[in-house]
Amino acid sequence: MIPAAFEYHAPASLADAVKLLGQHGDEAKILSGGQSLIPLMKLRLATPRHVVDINGIAGLDYLKEEDGVLRIGALVREADLEDSEFIRARYPLLHDTSRVVADPLVRNLATVCGNLAHADPANDHPAAMLALGAEVVATGPRGERRIAITSFFTGPFATALRGDEVLTEVRVPVPLPRSGGAYLKLERKVGDFATAAVAVQVALDPAGTCVHAGVGLTNAGTVPIKARRAEGFLRGKPLDDATVRRAGELAAEEADPVDDVRGSAAYKRDLVRVLTARALRLAAGRAGAGR
Amino acid sequence: MVPRTPPEVGGMGHSVKRKEDARFIRGKGTYVDDIQLPGMLYLDIVRSPLAHARITKIDTSKALAIPGVLAVITGADLAKYNLHWMPTLMSDTQMVLPVEKVMYQAQEVAAVLATDRYIAADGVDAVEVAYEPLPVVVDPIKALAPDAPVLRTDKTDKKDNHIWHWEWGDRAATDRAFAEADVTVRQDIYLPRIHVASIETCGCVAHFDRVADKLTVWMTTQAPHAIRTVFALVAGHVGLAEHKIRIISPDIGGGFGGKVPVYPGYVIAVAASVLTGKPVKWVEDRMENLQADSFARDYHMTCELAARKDGTLTALRIKTIADHGYADAAANPSKFPAGLFHICTGSYDFQAAHVEVDGVYTNKPPGGIAYRCSFRVTEAVHAIERMTDLMAHHLGMDPAEFRLKNFIRPEQFPYRSALGWEYDSGNYAAALRKAMDRIGYAELRREQAEKRQRGELMGIGISSFTEIVGAGPSKHFDILGLKMFDSAEIRVHPTGKVIARFGTRSQGQGHETTYAQIIAEELGIPVADIQVEEGDTDTAPYGLGTYASRSTPVAGAAGAMAARKIRDKARKIAAYLLEAAEDDLVWEPGRFSVAGAPHRFKTIQDIAFAAYTNHPQGMEAGLEAVSYYDPPNLTYPFGSYICVVDIDKGTGQVKVRRFVAVDDCGNIINPMIVEGQIHGGLTMGLAPALYEEIAYDENGNIQGGSFIDYLLPTAVETPRWETDKTTTPSPHHPLGAKGVGESATVGAPAAIANAVVDALWHLGVRHVDIPITPAKVWKLLREKGVSE
Amino acid sequence: MMRVQLTVNGERHEVEVEPRLLLVHLLRDVLRLTGTHIGCDTTHCGACTVLLEDRPVKSCTVFAVQANGKRLMTVEGLERNGTLHPIQEGFVQEHGLQCGYCTPGMMMTSYAFLKRTPNPSEDEIRHAISGNLCRCTGYVNIVKAVQYAAARLQEGGA
Numbered sequence A: 001m002i003p004a005a006f007e008y009h010a011p012a013s014l015a016d017a018v019k020l021l022g023q024h025g026d027e028a029k030i031l032s033g034g035q036s037l038i039p040l041m042k043l044r045l046a047t048p049r050h051v052v053d054i055n056g057i058a059g060l061d062y063l064k065e066e067d068g069v070l071r072i073g074a075l076v077r078e079a080d081l082e083d084s085e086f087i088r089a090r091y092p093l094l095h096d097t098s099r100v101v102a103d104p105l106v107r108n109l110a111t112v113c114g115n116l117a118h119a120d121p122a123n124d125h126p127a128a129m130l131a132l133g134a135e136v137v138a139t140g141p142r143g144e145r146r147i148a149i150t151s152f153f154t155g156p157f158a159t160a161l162r163g164d165e166v167l168t169e170v171r172v173p174v175p176l177p178r179s180g181g182a183y184l185k186l187e188r189k190v191g192d193f194a195t196a197a198v199a200v201q202v203a204l205d206p207a208g209t210c211v212h213a214g215v216g217l218t219n220a221g222t223v224p225i226k227a228r229r230a231e232g233f234l235r236g237k238p239l240d241d242a243t244v245r246r247a248g249e250l251a252a253e254e255a256d257p258v259d260d261v262r263g264s265a266a267y268k269r270d271l272v273r274v275l276t277a278r279a280l281r282l283a284a285g286r287a288g289a290g291r
Numbered sequence B: 001m002v003p004r005t006p007p008e009v010g011g012m013g014h015s016v017k018r019k020e021d022a023r024f025i026r027g028k029g030t031y032v033d034d035i036q037l038p039g040m041l042y043l044d045i046v047r048s049p050l051a052h053a054r055i056t057k058i059d060t061s062k063a064l065a066i067p068g069v070l071a072v073i074t075g076a077d078l079a080k081y082n083l084h085w086m087p088t089l090m091s092d093t094q095m096v097l098p099v100e101k102v103m104y105q106a107q108e109v110a111a112v113l114a115t116d117r118y119i120a121a122d123g124v125d126a127v128e129v130a131y132e133p134l135p136v137v138v139d140p141i142k143a144l145a146p147d148a149p150v151l152r153t154d155k156t157d158k159k160d161n162h163i164w165h166w167e168w169g170d171r172a173a174t175d176r177a178f179a180e181a182d183v184t185v186r187q188d189i190y191l192p193r194i195h196v197a198s199i200e201t202c203g204c205v206a207h208f209d210r211v212a213d214k215l216t217v218w219m220t221t222q223a224p225h226a227i228r229t230v231f232a233l234v235a236g237h238v239g240l241a242e243h244k245i246r247i248i249s250p251d252i253g254g255g256f257g258g259k260v261p262v263y264p265g266y267v268i269a270v271a272a273s274v275l276t277g278k279p280v281k282w283v284e285d286r287m288e289n290l291q292a293d294s295f296a297r298d299y300h301m302t303c304e305l306a307a308r309k310d311g312t313l314t315a316l317r318i319k320t321i322a323d324h325g326y327a328d329a330a331a332n333p334s335k336f337p338a339g340l341f342h343i344c345t346g347s348y349d350f351q352a353a354h355v356e357v358d359g360v361y362t363n364k365p366p367g368g369i370a371y372r373c374s375f376r377v378t379e380a381v382h383a384i385e386r387m388t389d390l391m392a393h394h395l396g397m398d399p400a401e402f403r404l405k406n407f408i409r410p411e412q413f414p415y416r417s418a419l420g421w422e423y424d425s426g427n428y429a430a431a432l433r434k435a436m437d438r439i440g441y442a443e444l445r446r447e448q449a450e451k452r453q454r455g456e457l458m459g460i461g462i463s464s465f466t467e468i469v470g471a472g473p474s475k476h477f478d479i480l481g482l483k484m485f486d487s488a489e490i491r492v493h494p495t496g497k498v499i500a501r502f503g504t505r506s507q508g509q510g511h512e513t514t515y516a517q518i519i520a521e522e523l524g525i526p527v528a529d530i531q532v533e534e535g536d537t538d539t540a541p542y543g544l545g546t547y548a549s550r551s552t553p554v555a556g557a558a559g560a561m562a563a564r565k566i567r568d569k570a571r572k573i574a575a576y577l578l579e580a581a582e583d584d585l586v587w588e589p590g591r592f593s594v595a596g597a598p599h600r601f602k603t604i605q606d607i608a609f610a611a612y613t614n615h616p617q618g619m620e621a622g623l624e625a626v627s628y629y630d631p632p633n634l635t636y637p638f639g640s641y642i643c644v645v646d647i648d649k650g651t652g653q654v655k656v657r658r659f660v661a662v663d664d665c666g667n668i669i670n671p672m673i674v675e676g677q678i679h680g681g682l683t684m685g686l687a688p689a690l691y692e693e694i695a696y697d698e699n700g701n702i703q704g705g706s707f708i709d710y711l712l713p714t715a716v717e718t719p720r721w722e723t724d725k726t727t728t729p730s731p732h733h734p735l736g737a738k739g740v741g742e743s744a745t746v747g748a749p750a751a752i753a754n755a756v757v758d759a760l761w762h763l764g765v766r767h768v769d770i771p772i773t774p775a776k777v778w779k780l781l782r783e784k785g786v787s788e
Numbered sequence C: 001m002m003r004v005q006l007t008v009n010g011e012r013h014e015v016e017v018e019p020r021l022l023l024v025h026l027l028r029d030v031l032r033l034t035g036t037h038i039g040c041d042t043t044h045c046g047a048c049t050v051l052l053e054d055r056p057v058k059s060c061t062v063f064a065v066q067a068n069g070k071r072l073m074t075v076e077g078l079e080r081n082g083t084l085h086p087i088q089e090g091f092v093q094e095h096g097l098q099c100g101y102c103t104p105g106m107m108m109t110s111y112a113f114l115k116r117t118p119n120p121s122e123d124e125i126r127h128a129i130s131g132n133l134c135r136c137t138g139y140v141n142i143v144k145a146v147q148y149a150a151a152r153l154q155e156g157g158a
């Protein structure tokens, strides 16, 4: 399995990268972690004429909380999240997610931003970012613009990014007090994409009532899904067993999966139900523990 | 067994560290793809996207226009030399490259020869092939329907897709036993297509030296000698004679049966080298490996058992449809097209049994080979162990008690089975009891009952299998007429150091160590002083190779027999040196001494030196021997496995919580290596039980043709195997050994499947075909109204 | 063609490569370090694992040009001055290999893992090596090999 020939560019600045993308248009592809792009190129399912490697651009590997947001730079790898004690303690949903993306070797290169930009409905971070209400930053010839994650995924493998834009940052709002999150994924084995997975993020008031809920679904449709009805249902309720079960049912109704080798649509829909309820219990427990 | 030799000698029973490891841990092994010769060319293959189609045009012009692409070889090119078809090991025929039509998805269509592997890949991309689709036959049962399209139109006399019918046993007696039975059970069981998927794929470097008129092929093969003979038979007419062919099987990155057959890529590479006079490398990639190389299993079985009310088994009947793909390219002994499937009466004492197997052609890759378990033994074990469980549950008996009641008893050995095998030795109850103790069977049953009250799903599964290995006695066993003996040649040099060569080929089993231990055991020469070589047809004696767990039983025995010949000669020399009568000499490992005078002795090293410097008049000098061992019988390893699973009601996921394996493979040469073989075998039992399958859609498109969907278990899915053993030596084997490479792969799937059914039996579930995926279990649970 | 400079096992190399050349082919076919293996096309098996700036990565899924100016380590770099690294010893002592094909990748992953996690649990080891497939050993002895190396390294073995 050998990729087709291409021209390689290693710009040293974001401006150069953007310029190269502008020059080569559809014939160019950004290379960040390369863990989706290179496999596709080896299978010749992707045959870009130009590859723009952004790994040489300094200052894109920051992971920091600032002004009420967690900023994840374009060159932050999955392993960086996984290895961060800070992320584990404060963003358990992100930590859970980073631990189940692919396998440990792939995670040493794969980037969080690449995971979003690739926009495979089976990628894990999109659902997590939907649940967290994140925002992404696109940098193009006219500078930066922010895109709400809810309007980022426009179709299977398609995003709101323009051809000459680099996704330079993901911005996750810092958690409210008494927050907890969880990501639960059913995979056939380690290294597999999700048969289905669910991301949830909740915040409770001191009495234990849910004041905020985010629910994202992986591989439950042709795009990552934000389960809005389940979210709406959860708000204002204590996260008791009946509530989380009902939320699971609602999320399952919002799922729109298809039959494939991983299982039937009915199976995946039911997994969404089961995993949503379980993730909510886990998240509520974590939120409570932080009280 | 207490070792008879001290650790410095390292004979049988010592966990000697492996000699081969020194190179592997330094990255200094030499696998086929590591070989690079000056001027070497690369071959890459164009494959069919369709499962059944007529080739209407192959346009090579774009490919040939790429600088560095030297040639595109098609079936028409090979047809000029009559090399476009080749025989399979089952005396069927298989295409090297097609002239007229393709018979399965991913079949070889043309080959590109280039100066570099990247350019060869570009060439493959640029070859344009036009196809006219033909009706696809995927289901072997439909393939037998009268109106099914006939696939093998190349065989002018063939009017259907039926390859052969084979049956064994006493049909009338079996029918009678079923008619008289108090209880019968019947179950359809499907064992899907799977693939050995050794981590190294297949490949070769073929080098035809025009000056020496000699072909050397470094090749991923488990059976170099047989391959050389096949090459000589296939290409003799174009001038390749057997003595002008040298097959070298270098380090092999796992074989498990997948490296026994001759694949078209090898033949094309050889042809390309002969035509160009240049070395040619062909190494398949993983997708080619999974999609086109020989598969295992694909057995559609209908199984029946008969018993008395009291739980005594009486008769067994199995009918099987064997899907062989478009050619029968299995690697079974000629007389047994369904391998040793008739071991399917297993560990139980049946009055009567009858089996029938029908081989069928479909539009799938050819094969029917091993998956670390040859000759259809897993199929047999899965059938009998699933059915035994089914009968036990049906009768309301504990599956362990039921087995204990029906086992062949120790005093019945040697035991002739209802299907005619003569089991050498066994003590089945001892193995099962040991496994039950080890896992805490009674306690687990209590836990299960409690959990069931709470609605939790837990199952306990047993498999008490009997294996059959060490093929085989030449009276009954041959492949393409080559008798299934194996060989060893031992040379003891003047300083007492040894070179030993064998006809087999290790693919990770550690022959360099275990064979040395056998010689150490027999001659008392330290393992460190013995160098074992295999895999080069120019130097090693002829042998049929390493598969079907036959290396220890057959080649290992040859090693022992050759060593004994050497010892006999050594005795003569010692008698001469000690001026004593041969009969007065006593052998203990490493020395002959005079009976009653232990201070008068000669070490084997003294004797070796004398064999070249001071041997008795009238005796030939030197100390070497060759042995071709023809086993008097097969060996019958056995064991009992118990497995505990927990099932997630919400997702259908099955988790193997514990797995205890008690194996009995007779006397053990190297306990460390045996344990390693069992760990590996168990993992290759787990894999098809829960994860692996190669399926096809109705158009013959492969599902699971890469590691994306062909799911090899990782360290996370694999449980921490718990192993133990009993020791029942083989009475007829020179070392009392039985062979162990495959037992675990054979025995484990049934234990896991039985555990899953055990967990679900109270819900009304009677059977689940492997692989038992979460999706399958979820469906069963929801059908039975169970949910989270 | 592009010029690439890189350091492999402490040795500097400068080579001309096609941009599409995969790192694994640079190592194996150009630098002739054949201890790094290839077992798949889809980034699943880990037979090709090498350290890129101390992190284990699948060298079949990195272009050689990406390694320009970088530091690499392969299985051939484990032994120092004729002394085996404890991870190598562990694989021999605990019978952590059979055919040896997955072994270099397994050892590189384990080597890097033990640097970060000197005292791992069995579960952590199993997760750490879950990007490396072995078809022969059933992993039990690989886990033991890593534990052996961890113990040796704790004693100050290397």
Ligand SMILES: Cc1cc2nc3c(=O)[nH]c(=O)nc-3n(C[C@H](O)[C@H](O)[C@H](O)COP(=O)(O)OP(=O)(O)OC[C@H]3O[C@@H](n4cnc5c(N)ncnc54)[C@H](O)[C@@H]3O)c2cc1C
Residues within 6 Å of the ligand: A029, A030, A031, A032, A033, A034, A035, A036, A037, A038, A039, A074, A100, A101, A102, A103, A106, A109, A110, A111, A112, A113, A114, A115, A116, A117, A118, A122, A123, A124, A125, A161, A165, A166, A167, A168, A191, A192, A193, A194, C042, C043, C044
């Ligand atoms: C064996 C294996 C298993 C995997 N399993 C999973 C899994 O379970 N879950 C999962 O989520 N993923 C999985 N992946 C995918 C992996 O996580 C990918 O690496 C990830 O999705 C993409 O990140 P990357 O940095 O590697 O992107 P790349 O491969 O470099 O790029 C992917 C795509 O995104 C574009 N792109 C990348 N970065 C940017 C950017 N900053 N701005 C704009 N466009 C950009 C590229 O042009 C390309 O089209 C798996 C991959 C492999 C090889």
Ligand code: FES
Residues within 6 Å of the ligand: C037, C038, C039, C040, C041, C042, C043, C044, C045, C046, C047, C048, C049, C058, C059, C060, C061
């Ligand atoms: S070769 Fe399989 S992951 Fe690299």
Ligand code: FES
Residues within 6 Å of the ligand: B199, B253, B254, B508, C096, C097, C098, C099, C100, C101, C102, C103, C133, C134, C135, C136, C137
């Ligand atoms: S030792 Fe053979 S693949 Fe691991």
